[in-house]
Amino acid sequence: MDYLNRRKLVDLVQAERELYVDSHPASRELYQRSDHLFARVPMTWMNKWAGGFPLGFSQAHGAVIEDLDGHELIDFALGDTAAFAGHSPAPLVEALQRRMGVRGGLSTMLPTEDAQWVAAELSRRFGLAKWSFSLSATDANRWLLRLVRLVTKRPKILVFSYSYHGSVDETFVVLDEHGQPRARPGNVAPSFNPTSTTRVVEFNDLDALRRELSHGDVAAVLSEPALTNIGIVLAEPGFFEGVRNVCDETGTLLILDETHTFSAGPGGATARFGLEPDAISIGKSLGGGVACGAYGMTAQLSTRVLRAVGEGADIIDVGGVGGTLAGNALSFAAMRAILDEVLTDESFVAMEELANVFRTDLRRAIASHEVPWSVSQLGARCEYRFSAPAPRNGGESLRSADPLLEDFLHLYGVNRGVLITPFHNMALMCPATTLEHVQRHAVLFNEALDVLTS
Numbered sequence: 001m002d003y004l005n006r007r008k009l010v011d012l013v014q015a016e017r018e019l020y021v022d023s024h025p026a027s028r029e030l031y032q033r034s035d036h037l038f039a040r041v042p043m044t045w046m047n048k049w050a051g052g053f054p055l056g057f058s059q060a061h062g063a064v065i066e067d068l069d070g071h072e073l074i075d076f077a078l079g080d081t082a083a084f085a086g087h088s089p090a091p092l093v094e095a096l097q098r099r100m101g102v103r104g105g106l107s108t109m110l111p112t113e114d115a116q117w118v119a120a121e122l123s124r125r126f127g128l129a130k131w132s133f134s135l136s137a138t139d140a141n142r143w144l145l146r147l148v149r150l151v152t153k154r155p156k157i158l159v160f161s162y163s164y165h166g167s168v169d170e171t172f173v174v175l176d177e178h179g180q181p182r183a184r185p186g187n188v189a190p191s192f193n194p195t196s197t198t199r200v201v202e203f204n205d206l207d208a209l210r211r212e213l214s215h216g217d218v219a220a221v222l223s224e225p226a227l228t229n230i231g232i233v234l235a236e237p238g239f240f241e242g243v244r245n246v247c248d249e250t251g252t253l254l255i256l257d258e259t260h261t262f263s264a265g266p267g268g269a270t271a272r273f274g275l276e277p278d279a280i281s282i283g284k285s286l287g288g289g290v291a292c293g294a295y296g297m298t299a300q301l302s303t304r305v306l307r308a309v310g311e312g313a314d315i316i317d318v319g320g321v322g323g324t325l326a327g328n329a330l331s332f333a334a335m336r337a338i339l340d341e342v343l344t345d346e347s348f349v350a351m352e353e354l355a356n357v358f359r360t361d362l363r364r365a366i367a368s369h370e371v372p373w374s375v376s377q378l379g380a381r382c383e384y385r386f387s388a389p390a391p392r393n394g395g396e397s398l399r400s401a402d403p404l405l406e407d408f409l410h411l412y413g414v415n416r417g418v419l420i421t422p423f424h425n426m427a428l429m430c431p432a433t434t435l436e437h438v439q440r441h442a443v444l445f446n447e448a449l450d451v452l453t454s
């Protein structure tokens with residue numbers, strides 16, 4: 001990025017790192033003491049914080065986290081969407097206490113009343129007739145991929161380059177700089193070459209999609225309604241209508257992963273934009289932080305699955321779909337509370353209004369500092385990228401990344417009480433986010449740009 005003085009940026013990041021280290025002694029001490037945690041954290045992604053060690057936290061309520069050093073942080077990261085409902089909202093706490101302390105029975109492998117309520121509610125919101133449950137979005141995707149291969153009797157799937165759908169082996173395929181498919185760089189010891197299971201094209205490229213699906217060996221396209229894991233990359237007008245048509249012409253199913261795009265509205269991007277998937281996967285935020293995931297199917301697809309099951313596929317034991325703790329009573333108590341009382345239709349209106357303010361503030365700061373950046377929004381979610389216009393696909397978005405600049409902006413926020421997701425530059429509003437929170441972010445973003453461009 002030649003509009004920035006790189007040498008100065010290196011110094012600025014260094015100064016912010018020092019400030020971070022100095023002002024977070026308790027978090028640093030926890031990290032140093034964690035000798036028996038592999039890589040010193042409970043899950044290795046937690047090392048993705050720019051300060052060299054993650055914040056340890058003591059409590060989190062609504063949109064605010066308190067770290068071990070007593071700093072309060074406005075949380076726009078929200079556990080990378082797992083806490084989209086806000087931290088420990090009262091209806092969730094009550095429902096969990098009722099299930100755990102009063103009724104009991106967290107994992108019985110038996111259905112509860114809550115389960116049918118949640119499935120009916122997801123059906124109302126997303127428009128798909130039949131739902132089944134997992135403990136993560138990853139597993140929802142994994143199991144759906146088996147089911148679509150089962151019914152189509154086709155071996156492959158198709159994903160868009162630099163999409164992310166959880167740690168699902170078949171999905172780690174990207175296009176390299178020559179437009180050739182290859183395993184995603186960094187993919188940890190895959191047991192097979194994912195180009196043998198998966199076709200890959202750029203997002204928003206219908207011609208390439210048509211070409212790749214014309215082989216007739218793809219069971220399903222698996223896509224987010226907008227890419228959200230390589231920055232936000234929005235679908236161009238008409239793109240998903242085109243995807244639906246090409247799928248229909250080639251007998252390919254369409255799975256939409258709404259795990260992050262749920263931010264678009266109560267029925268995700270599917271309801272908001274009138275998309276017509278055969279199946280949907282979702283997870284993370286549904287349980288307000290309690291592990292859960294779900295996949296939905298049209299009535300027609302579920303009939304096809306049941307027919308195949310009648311011909312011998314095993315979905316009630318060790319056939320590769322399902323898991324012991326999936327669909328447990330605690331997850332359902334959580335999902336019911338979240339859907340019924342927290343991530344309600346009304347709450348999405350308020351969250352989106354705040355995201356509109358967030359986006360407007362970002363754009364104003366970017367324009368007044370004359371930096372060539374862009375902002376994308378998907379309902380309650382906003383993201384800035386270091387390129388303008390906004391990237392059209394995963395490859396372009398990848399090339400617009402600037403890890404050092406990201407580190408500076410992340411650290412500048414954390415050191416002054418604001419968190420955005422540690423993965424790229426995304427901010428999410430929750431029902432407890434306030435205008436003051438959004439304004440505080442805007443002040444810091446402007447200050448950071450002043451520092452960068454002065």
Ligand SMILES: Cc1ncc(COP(=O)(O)O)c(C=O)c1O
Pocket residue numbers: 080136137138139164165166167224229257258259260283284
């Ligand atoms: C779009 C999408 N799908 C699926 C997943 C997997 O979610 P989990 O890690 O909770 O299984 C993620 C995680 O970031 C995601 O962004």
